[in-house]
Amino acid sequence: MAKENSETPRFICGLHATLHVISGKWKPLIVFFLNKGPTRYGELKRSVRGVSDKMLIQQLKELESDGIVRRTDHGEIPLRVDYSLTPFGTSLVRAMEPLCGWGETYEEDIAAAMDRRKTSR
Amino acid sequence: MAKENSETPRFICGLHATLHVISGKWKPLIVFFLNKGPTRYGELKRSVRGVSDKMLIQQLKELESDGIVRRTDHGEIPLRVDYSLTPFGTSLVRAMEPLCGWGETYEEDIAAAMDRRKTSR
DNA sequence: ACGGGTACTTACCAAAAGGTGCATACTTGA
DNA sequence: TCAAGTATGCACCTTTTGGTAAGTACCCGT
Numbered sequence: 577m578a579k580e581n582s583e584t585p586r587f588i589c590g591l592h593a594t595l596h597v598i599s600g601k602w603k604p605l606i607v608f609f610l611n612k613g614p615t616r617y618g619e620l621k622r623s624v625r626g627v628s629d630k631m632l633i634q635q636l637k638e639l640e641s642d643g644i645v646r647r648t649d650h651g652e653i654p655l656r657v658d659y660s661l662t663p664f665g666t667s668l669v670r671a672m673e674p675l676c677g678w679g680e681t682y683e684e685d686i687a688a689a690m691d692r693r694k695t696s697r
Numbered sequence: 698m699a700k701e702n703s704e705t706p707r708f709i710c711g712l713h714a715t716l717h718v719i720s721g722k723w724k725p726l727i728v729f730f731l732n733k734g735p736t737r738y739g740e741l742k743r744s745v746r747g748v749s750d751k752m753l754i755q756q757l758k759e760l761e762s763d764g765i766v767r768r769t770d771h772g773e774i775p776l777r778v779d780y781s782l783t784p785f786g787t788s789l790v791r792a793m794e795p796l797c798g799w800g801e802t803y804e805e806d807i808a809a810a811m812d813r814r815k816t817s818r
Numbered sequence: 819a820c821g822g823g824t825a826c827t828t829a830c831c832a833a834a835a836g837g838t839g840c841a842t843a844c845t846t847g848a
Numbered sequence: 849t850c851a852a853g854t855a856t857g858c859a860c861c862t863t864t865t866g867g868t869a870a871g872t873a874c875c876c877g878t
Contacts, residue, residue, distance in 0.1 A: 586808055590800025591725045591793050593807045599720050601836070604712045617855055628837060633856060642810045654845050655854045664803070671799035672712050678792035679711025682785070686714045687707055689763045722866070738825055749867060754826060775875055776824050 597642050597668065602627050602635050604672075607661065610645060611669050614660035644668055718763050718789065723748050723756050725793075728782065731766060732790050735781035765789055 587593040598604055602624055609615060609623045621632055636659060639645040644665035650656040661669065679686065708714040719725055723745055730736060730744045742753055757780060760766040765786035771777040782790065800807065 586811075587800065587804060588726045589729050590797035590802070590804065591719075591729070593800035593804050594796045595720065595725060595800075596811060597807055598712075599716065604716060605709045608710050608712070618853085621855095628839095629856070630838085630858090631836065634836090638814070641814055643806065649855095655843090655856090657855060664806075668799060671795040674792040674795050675715045676711035678789060679708065679714035679716075681711070683708060683711065683714050685764065685785075686718055690707075690717060693759070693762055739823085742825095749869095750826065751828085751868085752866065755866095770825095776826090776873090778825065 594668075594671070597639075597644065598672070600635050600638065602631055603639060606632075606635060606639065607644065607665065607669060607672075610659060610661045610665070614648070614658045616656065616658045620659060639665070715789075715792070718760075718765065719793070721756050721759065723752055724760060727753075727756060727760065728765065728786065728790060728793075731780060731782045731786070735769070735779045737777070737779045741780060760786070 587596075598607070605624050605627075606620070609620060615623070617632075620636075621627060621629070624632065636645060636647070640647055643662055646660050646662050646665075648658050648660065650658070708717075719728070726745050726748075727741070730741060736744070738753075741757075742748060742750070745753065757766060757768070761768055764783055767781050767783050767786075769779050769781065771779070
């Protein structure tokens with residue numbers, strides 16, 4: 577009587593799940609900066625050079641709805657909001673570290689491969 | 698006299714570099730299966746359910762040009778090709794493990810967040 | 819000669835992701 | 849009152865990514 581797939585095989589493996597959370601052009605950069613401590617919106621925007629308001633807000637909202645980031649509105653007279661990592665976000669950053677390390681170690685190879693592809697197109 | 702950025706700030710951090718290698722709808726799944734050993738094209742296609750020829754080949758080519766995957770043409774009478782991870786690819790898989798673990802641990806939370814977003818749209 | 823299998827390649831399209839720029843509501847300082 | 853700053857929202861458009869379906873070149877069994 578069992579259906580072929582009785583439960584949700586949404587993710588093939590943990591990595592697959594994780595990628596749904598951190599993929600997005602600016603997300604890794606955002607968590608990277610946020611890992612240094614709470615940051616105001618404008619400050620973050622200046623840190624993540626090249627990001628547009630739309631993208632920054634959008635990605636922050638997604639990270640927030642994923643429970644990675646916390647938005648704090650200080651309810652002050654001149655609008656003041658800042659963003660920080662939740663403990664969940666911090667655990668993500670921990671798990672990312674080896675990948676960061678791998679990327680750092682092979683940065684040049686990765687860049688070279690990217691260039692090769694761009695050139696041969 | 699120094700320019701603002703004298704050298705290439707292509708990646709903000711290692712993770713950023715890594716993501717250029719593993720992001721792509723089917724890449725994590727591909728390396729996941731390949732981690733179990735060399736696999737023939739057709740076999741891989743049957744494993745990664747739902748992938749089209751175009752996508753499988755495309756992503757395999759990118760992984761190959763990034764040095765993650767190795768293509769072996771056995772030059773046999775009935776066409777026979779298989780794919781496997783290079784040592785570089787294996788090192789990537791190693792670095793991915795904590796992220797896999799994180800994803801496994803919080804799979805439900807991630808899925809729930811995804812559903813929330815899908816529903817509220 | 820035909821149908822089927824292997825390993826791709828190609829053209830065409832739809833959907834998702836990302837970018838640009840203007841608009842808002844509120845503030846402070848000149 | 850007007851410009852400027854903070855933190856967004858929104859409409860529109862382009863780019864990138866992914867999907868569908870067909871075709872190729874080769875081989876094999878019947």
